Amino acid sequence: MPVYEIIKSTISKNKVLFKNFSSLSILQIANYIFPLITFPYLVRVLGPDGFGLVAFATAFVNYFNVITDYGFNLSATREISISRNDKEEINRIYNSVLTVKLILFLFSTIVFLLIVFAFPKFNQDYEIYLASFISVFGMTLFPTWFFQGIERMGFITGINVAIKAIWVVSIFLLVHNPSDILLLVILNSISAILIGIIGTISVPVFFKLKFSFANIGEIIDQIKKGWLFFISNISISLYTISATFILGLFSNNTVVGYFSAADKIRLAVQNLTAIAGRTVFPHLSKEFKRSKKAAFKFLKKYTLVTGIITFSICTVLFLSAEQVVLIILGKNYYQSILILKIISFLPFIILLSNIGGIQIMINLNYEYEFFVIFLVVSIFSLILSFILVPIYFEMGTALSVLITELVVTFVIIIFLYRKNIFNKNLSTNEI
16 A cells, blocks of 8 residues: 555544644644754854753753653553543542652752752853753643643643744844853743643643642552653663763763754754654554554554654755754854764664554553663663763764664564564554
């Protein structure tokens, strides 16, 4: 069957899914395309050194975003998706998840302050780190997991787009030179705080849920349910967030700027494909409960379509890396060209690992195996980074990330084939 017919057939049979996909697409435009609009301006205004400082601070703060998320974007999304017709159960899940996230934020704040004021690497630019950390509270409040679970992301998309649009305008109006770095970081955090507060308020107002702090039993229950996802997220962050962080420890802000600028371009492509993955996950959770064969049939079509599109974009990115860097980043970032070439196919590689790991392994209750894979690979990634980065700096970081993602994808595929997952659920002529 032609790819066009597959796309047309899939859309017609999954109207709710694609409506949610459209909403998520618009939301991702606010989260990724809007920053991409300011990206060429900021890399020039701040220069490699200033841009590198912001990137390093962001990488550091993202560790705390991982802690406060705790894997709820997967575990809580699945819980709510399965219980969407039981309002009382949804309310209980909402209260317990938000309570745990607030506790984790308090813990993160204490740890963050101890690190910033104890180590010279951080306290020399403490105001940048403090301003960056404020955004963690906004991320803590924003109930992405709730809206994804009920497949109503369109509900808060408009507000996100409006706030991001104001953020873009404020960047161009207020940030003009490297001395405006602190102002830039504050604007970033204000945007996150506003989105988080509005998102949280919309739940009781429009969905009639009442928030109350969960009891200790419910808190422990949510911690147990999200534990493996949390460890997996920590493991993933060890070779994603840590790439920039470790580079910053062994080099200066300028070198971090070269790598981060190239990586931003890669992420712009990768995040477009990530929209589909986040949209499909709650839908597949229901499908796997109903019929594994039907779920795999849908997943086969999804893999074909997203795979072709992503691979094509990555190929163009690789072949035109020099032109892309010079146009988007400018001549001061010429060192970013080779970095971009090295990481240009990461979106396609990560798409495959997402399909095998998130969409299949988790929905088939292989959470523990999923956790073990990422834990082992993350340790491998750290060792690889500490070998390559001190010698090759930004190139070592790029190679470390590429090798790690290839290993993750390879191990997941081998695991699924050894479990005979595909042969048990798909015939070769099914499409």
